[in-house]
Structures are given as structure tokens and as C-alpha cells.
Amino acid sequence: MACAALPETLSGWAVERPGPVASGPLTAVRRPVPEPGPGDLLVRVEACGVCRTDLHLAEGDLPSHRPATIPGHEIVGRVAAAGAAVTRFRTGDRVGGAWLRATCGECRYCRAGAENLCPASRYTGWDADGGFADLTLLAADYAYPLPESQDAATLAPLLCAGIIGYRALRRCALPPGGRLGIYGFGGSAHLAAQVAVAEGARLHVLTRSARARQLARELGAVSTGDAYDRPPEPLDSAILFAPVGELVPVALAALDRSGTLAVAGIHLTDIPPLTYQEHLFYERNLCSVTANTRRDGREFLETAARIGIRVTTTPYPLSRAPEALGDLAGDRVQGAAVLLPDPDFSPS
Template sequence: MKAMLLNKQAPIESEPLVYSEVDRNEPNKGEILLKVICCGICRTDLHIIESELPLLKIPIILGHQVVAIVDELGEGINDINKGDRVGVPWLYWSCGKCKYCIKDLENLCDNAIFTGYSVDGGYAEYMIAKRNSVYKIPRIFDDLHAAPLLCGGSVGYRALKLTGLLERGEGNLGIFGFGSSAHMIAQVALNKGLEIYVFTRGKERQEHALSLGARWAGSPTDEAPVRLDAAIVFAPAGWVMIEALKRLDKGSRVVLADIYMTPIEQLEYRHIWLEKEIKSVANVAPKDVKEFLEEASKAHVKPNVTVYMLKDANKALNDLKQGKIKGSGVLKIT
């Protein structure tokens, strides 16, 4: 089968992903062979390629927003059928036994395995999944628009839940950074009755936010017309988190949605004074993926998708790095 292989970490500009012919694995007991239709690209892929996260497997096939058709079932699987359309998110497997798993915090599992990081993912024509790593995708989403829901959407949804505003059903939510994850989460938040204030650089992104229903959009250093009841920082930049804290109301929380962030160098006590909180989001639990797919379907979330062919994955990730993708990038495989 064809796959984009990462053999060695390097800047994306040097095109480190290599279009290669690799052996296709057969599904063992409890596993499923998937024929991949498309796979979303994610900033995490870029963090792995460019050494901001360690390599866990060499070579590795990246890709953890996989939309695929069940091609072959391993022994012992009888609640899913050949031909079904499924999605594979970032969390590939969790142990179900550790102190986190038993509290529905599989995202913090001590033994977790991640798609396209600890095991091969979806930048390929086929991939092997576990029964518990696949999710049925609501019919209202076509293949290309379903892919970004599986990481950007689901992790963003976990961040949105952690703001505490969903239970309240009202409030001013600040969104810092407006890429793949943020533009989907804005749509869910609006559908849940929240007011959205978007802090992002670049006129085009600010206009995108306003067109989706944001009350206000400006740059991360601009003053918004209101104090924020919560903020989500999607930008992987420490200084942006400080800007978010400065705009928070008393007793409110800022949630950090990326797996990596540049150092937070200027944090002073006055930034968190008045009972302000900082919370990071790690990975995604199965419950988040299921709930998000449901909520996205109710809110008719429409990701803005830019499509690339599999062999152009280097270009797609380079465009992501340069901020050239409005919304989400998706690799078309078949």
C-alpha cells in the first residue's frame, strides 16, 4: 500500500514525509483493517515532525483524524460490519483499568496508545484499528467534512466543556487563535447560547470568525468590549495565554487546548490574582468524541476544508505552519 512515512524529525520545509510503498498488515484478534478514505492533518502532526514532541516509533505513519471503511474484521468482532464508515481519533487505546480510566479519564491513561504517534495512523491507504478506537460518523457529514471532527473538533470540545460555560448555557467565551479546532468549536458554542469573542491575527481569520457569528473579532492584544467569563487558547504560544488571562473576569478560567505551547515567560501573580485559573487539556476521552459528534451534528457544524492529495502531505503541513489554511486541511487518500 502507499503511505507517507516519517523516518526522521526535521523542519517541514525540508519535506520529511516520504511517499512510500509499505506492507499492509492483517488484522489480529480484536482488530479491524480499515480502507482509509481521507485523513485530517493536525498541528500535533507538525509538533511530532518538527521535534516539539518526541518520536515514539520509527518510521511512523502519522494521521489521527481518519475517515475509513471497514475492510476486514479480525476474530472476535461482531458488532460492526464490513463496509461500515467509521472514524478514528487521537486516542487509539486505553487500558480500562488504571485510576484514570475507571473515572472516564481515559485521556490521562497511564498506558494510553495514540493513533499516528504510538502506532501507525491514517496517512496511508490502509490502517489497523482496535474495535474501541473506531466511531460511527453521523450521516450528515460527508467524508471530507467528517475528518476534522475527529481531533480538532473533539479535543476542542473537551476544552469547551472544561470552560464550565456549557452547563451555564450563557456567557462570554474568548477564543484565542482561529484555526481548525476553533472554527468548529465556535459553531458548537454559539449553538449552545454562548457569546463568542475571537482574538486572532490577520483580517481574513477575523472576518471568518465574524461570518460564523462571533460578536467581536480582533488581534490577541486588542481590548474586547466585555470581560470574558472563560477563554480557550488554541494558539500554541505562551504569550497569548497571558493576553487571555488579562481579559478574563474574576473567578474565571482559561483552558489551553494544544498539546504543545511555547514557554510562558511573562507570567506574574497579578495575571492569576482574583481566583483566575489555568487548565490544560490533554488528549481526548471516548466520551468527548461521542458527545462532540452528536453536538456537531445538532449544530450542523460545517468545517471549512482544504483538500490535498496524500502525496502532497508535506505541502499541506507546510501550509498549516504558514497559517495559509482557512479552517481544516484534509488529505484525500481514495
């Protein structure tokens, strides 16, 4: 598939002044189109999901790794140009860019298959510009081939929300046919929930949003309730997607003996004191989730295709990226927010 001629500049949004969404942390920018290095892909963006990590970066919960970074790491696009050393992709191929961008490949974590823990790891939209733009660079070795048959907007959330949710599901050690509690039900949770239900789990969703509770029931939850409610039965496993530390003791107290709570976010508000007897005794486990491996990505994308995962999205033109972030912050997004190309977006 041939690609259109490349412009001299790209249009996008950069985090220039981190702060509350209401303060306007995103600035519309126009920049020269970057030249792909030997292992890079220059990608024309077809869709980019808006992740809560982008919100944390914009609001300063995550420290900036470089000034004026263009966020976005759920990228679907077409290869517009490829570096000289790239052999996996050709111009016109549809590819996906995810959060993990690079690792050293040599440390003990990389050698053990835990590249998500590599001390030299780098991330799209944090260490390098991401997909809140019409063009972006991806590292070919960390890109995923994507099917032609699926809409770009429904593919985009799979590339972080889906992959991280999948890793969280594996980290929570859910037994076959087990009872799973999910706390918070946004972009990542609604995808992980479908994998769990497809694998035979009894799903309980606890979230403050009435719209999210309705979606959870449509996707197979056997019960729904407010985030601070006790589920109707003890849980074998739980995943905390909401970045609210106060929910950690709530979820731990809902676990049955030997149950595991996995905290899926990159940022969490402070956890209140835990009591040993109520929250940890009977061999209850608390663990975190850090990024993902490329193997996680491949396994999840294969699983999503096999089970016919349903992706609920709320689309926004690229020109309305600040509004998308604000709606995410205010829990006004159904499923996952996705930015789409906007030919009228032209920063000065």
C-alpha cells in the same frame, strides 16, 4: 457494502527525519498491508484531517514514540477487514479513527472516567501508524460509527479538531450565556466556536489571520481582533488554541473575576512570567486539556449532528501531504486541511 480486493502494499507518508517542514520530514513510503489482530479493523482511508499535532510530530516538537511513524489521526474510512473478535462493525461500514487509540481500562483514571489521563494510553499516528496513507489499522473499541450521509472530508476534522475543541470548551467552564474568548482560529477553534454559539455564548475571536477573523464573524463572533488585542468586554472563559505561550498572560488578563483559561494544545511554547495580581488574582483559573475520552467523542459527534455544524476544509490529494503540513505551519489553511485519496500516488 462490499469492499474492493485488498492490495499487497499500502502507500503513505512517514516521519523519518523530524525537523522543520522546509527540511522535508515526511518521506513517501510503501509498506505491506498489515493483518488486523483480533480486535482490529483494517480501514481503507476515505479522508484524513491534518492536525497541528501531526505538524508537531513532523517537526520534532513531540518526541517520536517509534521510528518512521505514519501520522494522521482524523481518519474516515471503510472497514476492509475485521479481526475475529470484532462485533461492532462489519466489512463496508464507515468508521472514524481518532487520536486516542488504547488505554489500560484498569488504572484509577480509567475507572474514574478519565481515560484520557491513563499512563498506558496510546495514540493513533504517534504510537501506531495513522491515516496519512490509503490503508490503516484501527482498534475497533476506539473507533466511531459515522453517518453515510455526510462527505468524508467534512467528517474528518470532527475526529480530533472537533473532539479536542469540545473538551476544551467543557474545561474552560463557560457559564450559560457566558462571554468566551478564543485565541487562534484554525481547525479545532472554528468547530468549538460553533458549539459555543449554539449554546448561547457571546464569542470573541482573537487571531492574527485576517481570513480567520472573517470566518469567525461568519460563524457568529460578536467581535474579532488580533491575537494580542484586548476583547471589548471581560471574558468569563477563554480557550487558547494557538501553540503560543506568550498568549497565556494576554488571555488571563482578559478574564473577568473567577474566569477560566483552558490551553487546548498538546504543545505550547514557553509561557512568560505571570504576575499574581494581574493574571491570577480574583480566582482566575488556568488549566490544560489532555487528549480526550471516548465519551467526549460520542457527545461531540452527537452535538455536531444536532446543530448542523459547518466544517470549513481545504482539501489536498494524499500526494501533497508535505504541502498541506507546510500550509498549516504557515497559517495558509482556511479551516482544516484534509488529505483525500490519490490514485496516482505511488511511492517507489
